[in-house]
Amino acid sequence: MNMKANWKTILSRCVLFVITAVTAIPLxxxxxxxxxxxxxxxxNPFSLPxxxxxxxxxxxxxxxxxxxMFGNTLIVAVFALLISLVCTFMISYAITRLHFDxxxxxxxxxxxxxxxxxxxxxxxxxxxxxxxxxLGLLGSRFSLILPLATTxxxxxxxxxxGFLREFxxxxxxxxxxxxxxxxxxxxxxxxxxxxPVLATVIIxxxxxxxxEYPISSVLVNDTNMxxxxxxxxxxxxxxxxxxxxxxxxxxxxxxxxxxFYVFFQKYIVEGMTAGAVKG
Amino acid sequence: xxxxxxxxxxxxxxxxxxxxxxxxFLAPIFISxxxxxxxxxxxxAAKFIGFKNYQVLLKDKFFFIALKNTFIILIGxxxxxxxxxxxxxxxxxxxxxxxxVVQSMIFAPNxxxxxxxxxxxxxxxxxxxxxxxxxxxxxxxxxxxxxxIGGKTLTPYSVAFVYLxxxxxxxxxxxxxxxxxxxxxxxEAAEIDGANYFQRIRKITIxxxxxxxxxxxxxxxxGGFKIFETVKQLTNGGPNHMSDVLVTYMYDTTFTxxxxxxxxxxxxxxFVLCLIFSIIYLVNVGKSLEQKEG
Numbered sequence: 001m002n003m004k005a006n007w008k009t010i011l012s013r014c015v016l017f018v019i020t021a022v023t024a025i026p027l028x029x030x031x032x033x034x035x036x037x038x039x040x041x042x043x044n045p046f047s048l049p050x051x052x053x054x055x056x057x058x059x060x061x062x063x064x065x066x067x068x069m070f071g072n073t074l075i076v077a078v079f080a081l082l083i084s085l086v087c088t089f090m091i092s093y094a095i096t097r098l099h100f101d102x103x104x105x106x107x108x109x110x111x112x113x114x115x116x117x118x119x120x121x122x123x124x125x126x127x128x129x130x131x132x133x134x135l136g137l138l139g140s141r142f143s144l145i146l147p148l149a150t151t152x153x154x155x156x157x158x159x160x161x162g163f164l165r166e167f168x169x170x171x172x173x174x175x176x177x178x179x180x181x182x183x184x185x186x187x188x189x190x191x192x193x194x195x196p197v198l199a200t201v202i203i204x205x206x207x208x209x210x211x212e213y214p215i216s217s218v219l220v221n222d223t224n225m226x227x228x229x230x231x232x233x234x235x236x237x238x239x240x241x242x243x244x245x246x247x248x249x250x251x252x253x254x255x256x257x258x259x260f261y262v263f264f265q266k267y268i269v270e271g272m273t274a275g276a277v278k279g
Numbered sequence: 280x281x282x283x284x285x286x287x288x289x290x291x292x293x294x295x296x297x298x299x300x301x302x303x304f305l306a307p308i309f310i311s312x313x314x315x316x317x318x319x320x321x322x323x324a325a326k327f328i329g330f331k332n333y334q335v336l337l338k339d340k341f342f343f344i345a346l347k348n349t350f351i352i353l354i355g356x357x358x359x360x361x362x363x364x365x366x367x368x369x370x371x372x373x374x375x376x377x378x379x380v381v382q383s384m385i386f387a388p389n390x391x392x393x394x395x396x397x398x399x400x401x402x403x404x405x406x407x408x409x410x411x412x413x414x415x416x417x418x419x420x421x422x423x424x425x426x427x428i429g430g431k432t433l434t435p436y437s438v439a440f441v442y443l444x445x446x447x448x449x450x451x452x453x454x455x456x457x458x459x460x461x462x463x464x465x466x467e468a469a470e471i472d473g474a475n476y477f478q479r480i481r482k483i484t485i486x487x488x489x490x491x492x493x494x495x496x497x498x499x500x501x502g503g504f505k506i507f508e509t510v511k512q513l514t515n516g517g518p519n520h521m522s523d524v525l526v527t528y529m530y531d532t533t534f535t536x537x538x539x540x541x542x543x544x545x546x547x548x549x550f551v552l553c554l555i556f557s558i559i560y561l562v563n564v565g566k567s568l569e570q571k572e573g
Contacts, residue, residue: 012370016381019367023385023444026399029410033402045413083299091296098292099284109293116304118557120505122526123546126314126533127307150303153296182288211392213508214526218534229394233511236398243408250398254391261390265383268390269452 027254034247041243056248063238063245064231066252073227076144077209084149084205085198088156093190095157096164097172110161116154125218132219143219144227148212152205163197200271203264210257228253308550315544321537332544341520342545345528348435352524353503355439360450360499361492367447368454369480382455386448393445397512400441404428404513428513434522441509446502450495457491458484497557504553525549 033041034056035049060066091113095106128147137143175189191198213229220230232253235246261268315332319325336342367385371378388396403410404427412424427437461484469479485492507526510516516523516531523531529549533542 016367016370019363019447020381020384023388023447026403026444027387030399030402042408045408045410046417087296087299090292094289094292098289100289109297112305113296113300116300118501118554119304119308120501120526120550120553122505122507122529123311123550124304124307125530126539126543126546127310128303130310131302131307146299147303150299153300157296207390211394213392213394214530229392229508232392232394232398233508236512243402246398247402250395254395257390257392258387261387262383265386269382269386 030247030251030254034244034251036244038242038244041247056244057252059242059245060249060252063242064234064249065226066231066249068224069226069228069231070256072225073210073229075141076148076227077206079141079145080149080152080209081202081205083145084152084156085201087149088153088160088201089186089194091153092157092160092164093186095161097169110157113154113157116151117158121151122214125215128215129218138219139222141225144216144225147215147219148209151215152201152208155204156201159197159201160194163194167193199267203268203271207268311543311550312547314540315547317540319539321539325540328540332541333548335541336544336548341523341528344520345523345525348438348522349504349524351435352439352442352506353500355436356442356503357496357499359439359443360447361495363443364447364450364454364495365488365492367451368458369484371451371455372458382448382452384448386452388445388447389449391445393508394512396441396445397509400437400444400509401428401513404437404441406430429518429522431518431521434510434514435524438506438509438513438522438524441513442503442506445509446499450499453495454488454491457488461487493560497560500556500560501553504549504556525552 032049033045035053036047036056037053040047040049091109095110098106100106132138132143132147137146171193172185172189175185180189211229212227213233216227216230217233220226226234232250235249314325316327316329317325318328318331371382391399402408406412406424406426406429409427411427415421415424425433428434465483465487466479469483474482505526506524507530510522510524510527511530514522516527520528520531525545526549529542529545532538532545536542
């Protein structure tokens with residue numbers, strides 16, 4: 001019995017080891033390649049780099065303004081996050097707490113927003129571009145911020161309404177009796193209550209804003225406003241045959257993402273799971 | 280909460296979200312459908328041409344290649360991700376030394392920008408400088424080298440594999456949450472009754488996990504329709520649209536060839552397909568769930 005159990009454990013560990021290795025190898029491979037010269041990459045791919053040579057990284061930073069791209073992405077992410085959170089919170093609060101003469105209004109609003117989840121965003125890229133042009137926003141950062149903020153609202157409403165519905169409103173009623181106005185109540189009473197779901201929504205949104213490519217590729221034409229994903233999409237053109245430079249640039253971009261992941265891992269994993277299971 | 284429900288308050292609370300959602304989501308959907316009935320090419324006015332774009336679509340060889348590739352990817356990712364993520368979740372169910380590391384590691388690709396995922400795999404799949412063919416060459420199996428990407432057949436399979444790599448940890452985590460929600464005493468009762476491990480999985484775990492499996496399948500299918508960046512980076516649809524999927528073909532006809540009207544017809548069809556898939560699946564599963572419970 002014991003022997004059999006051991007054998008099973010060994011087999012299961014082996015399977016997990018193989019899967020973990022397959023996951024890790026592409027990333028490790030990338031790091032190894034990033035220290036090698038182009039000729040080595042093509043002719044001698046498995047030799048370990050002879051010494052830690054940062055030349056690739058220097059070239060990578062010379063070819064594309066990577067730090068500027070980080071800055072641009074950060075600006076977009078911060079503003080889109082603020083807009084998305086404020087709008088999502090207000091409408092979720094209205095749907096769950098305010099009194100409407102017709103009960104259909106809050107339910108209809110909820111369904112309308114949540115149905116946005118089933119629609120692949122690609123279908124709206126071109127019309128969004130037309131609308132941005134019509135509004136005279138093309139070339140401004142808001143041309144990207146507003147559509148991205150909107151795309152995240154569907155999931156935000158789903159999660160926040162779900163959370164608020166399960167949470168009793170007595171505390172808020174007490175606060176009103178004590179003379180709170182709606183602004184004070186939202187910031188001082190409700191905000192602390194919704195912290196857990198807020199964390200989930202923030203993480204979802206930040207990852208989305210940080211990684212978004214298709215919409216940005218159409219709405220951002222100005223290289224001064226290029227985001228990280230846009231820059232990465234141009235690697236093949238910019239570095240043309242300079243594979244090692246391209247690899248080094250990829251590593252430079254991935255490292256902050258992985259650091260973010262390591263720090264917020266618990267919230268990311270839990271948040272994404274909660275979102276998916278409810279969605 | 281009647282005190283707060285003044286008309287002005289309600290309007291202030293609702294309007295910002297509704298306006299943004301209408302301008303950047305609802306209106307665009309209708310505009311897409313509208314343009315799919317025109318011959319708009321970016322210059323001049325859009326002329327209404329009825330169903331002509333859709334007629335062209337039905338005879339478009341490249342559209343059907345893209346459709347076929349999309350289906351290969353959808354089937355490929357569904358039949359691999361569902362069982363694999365389930366097995367990995369089972370193996371990780373009982374924590375052991377290092378199980379946390381395994382879980383974090385396989386989840387990690389999920390946070391990497393999809394556009395970079397494509398780039399990372401370029402250095403593995405590329406026929407000339409990629410790792411796989413380099414390994415085959417170095418161990419004397421040069422004859423087994425394949426055009427993993429950019430050839431005539433293999434690209435969609437490679438794209439499906441890359442997607443598996445990207446999302447396995449995510450679905451594993453959802454499955455682990457599902458496993459945790461099954462009460463332990465059911466297993467204990469079954470064990471007392473003499474059920475072995477595989478019987479317990481088949482008769483208890485899988486039926487109890489039905490909802491999770493349903494959610495996963497829907498997410499995998501709708502996710503599969505959204506695979507874009509990987510194809511864009513690996514082959515950009517080439518050679519000659521052989522490796523396009525629906526969304527990359529739509530993107531290419533719209534933004535590269537400036538055939539906006541036609542591109543929007545492709546977009547509309549993709550959108551409808553995606554919707555039909557989700558609905559068929561939901562309805563069927565809804566029925567079988569009701570039968571189970573009733």
